[in-house]
Amino acid sequence: MIEIIDLAYLRVGAANLDEAAQFATETIGLQEVRREDDRVYVRGDDRDHDICYVQGGVEEHVVGFEVSDEASMESAFDDLSATGVEVGWGSEKENADRRVGKFFKFFDPTGNKFEIVLRPQKSPRRYFPTRDAGISEFSHVGLKTTDAPRDEKFWTTHFNIRPNDWIGDAGLLSFDSVHHRIALFPADKPGIQHINFQVDSIDDVMRSYYYLSDKQVHIVFGPGRHVTSGAMFLYYEGPDDMIYEYSHGVKIIDDPNYRPRQFPFTPDAFCAWGAKPDIPEFRD
Numbered sequence: 315m316i317e318i319i320d321l322a323y324l325r326v327g328a329a330n331l332d333e334a335a336q337f338a339t340e341t342i343g344l345q346e347v348r349r350e351d352d353r354v355y356v357r358g359d360d361r362d363h364d365i366c367y368v369q370g371g372v373e374e375h376v377v378g379f380e381v382s383d384e385a386s387m388e389s390a391f392d393d394l395s396a397t398g399v400e401v402g403w404g405s406e407k408e409n410a411d412r413r414v415g416k417f418f419k420f421f422d423p424t425g426n427k428f429e430i431v432l433r434p435q436k437s438p439r440r441y442f443p444t445r446d447a448g449i450s451e452f453s454h455v456g457l458k459t460t461d462a463p464r465d466e467k468f469w470t471t472h473f474n475i476r477p478n479d480w481i482g483d484a485g486l487l488s489f490d491s492v493h494h495r496i497a498l499f500p501a502d503k504p505g506i507q508h509i510n511f512q513v514d515s516i517d518d519v520m521r522s523y524y525y526l527s528d529k530q531v532h533i534v535f536g537p538g539r540h541v542t543s544g545a546m547f548l549y550y551e552g553p554d555d556m557i558y559e560y561s562h563g564v565k566i567i568d569d570p571n572y573r574p575r576q577f578p579f580t581p582d583a584f585c586a587w588g589a590k591p592d593i594p595e596f597r598d
């Protein structure tokens with residue numbers, strides 16, 4: 315069993331790095347950390363970076379997960395390769411550009427790319443954005459899946475990941491007490507489906523709703539409240555068709571007897587307030 319302790323980072327392909335960086339800083343409210351070669355690093359918390367935008371497309375999408383120590387990392391590598399999953403260590407250069415001690419790569423059955431990392435760096439300086447969106451943390455990622463039950467089984471078999479609810483086949487999965495860290499969305503190809511940042515209050519969600527509307531950013535869902543996690547949310551579209559989400563109030567599961575619940579794959583299972591998603595993966 316591979317014990318994930320945290321989300322480490324995302325790598326996201328961008329057709330135009332300047333445009334991606336400008337949207338991240340001026341619209342989302344992230345801080346640009348650095349630019350190197352064909353990469354731009356941004357963050358909204360104490361991590362070195364939450365997202366590394368790299369020149370390219372969806373084929374560059376990567377989700378990084380942190381494990382606690384070297385022994386966990388070695389056994390994770392051995393466990394996955396023993397079950398026939400192709401795994402490969404990152405090079406020194408790749409370690410350096412990710413700001414991690416070391417890492418290895420693999421694909422899930424859909425073809426999404428993942429990296430298991432050891433000792434990802436924290437920033438020595440506090441997060442200081444140019445736009446005050448109230449972001450407190452990079453918290454979860456939506457992932458496209460061509461077969462949600464199969465991919466859920468992959469995560470629950472090899473990792474300390476469990477479902478906390480389902481909307482249709484779409485599992486809301488977690489490795490800790492936060493209601494979901496990975497949200498699976500049925501789709502016909504791999505890729506990151508959305509990127510979530512928690513904000514400090516409902517006021518931040520609503521302030522951003524008016525701010526983004528005023529800037530004519532495409533709001534794709536919300537403001538609303540998720541029935542499953544209880545989080546109040548706003549989803550909007552950035553460059554390269556990437557969906558970003560602000561949310562506040564995600565359920566923390568501390569009841570050891572909590573059981574996952576099955577909801578129908580309908581708009582009212584996504585939003586308790588009646589907002590309708592304009593997101594292909596959220597519709598039947």
Ligand SMILES: [Fe+2]
Nearest residue numbers: 497508510559
């Ligand atoms: Fe989300």
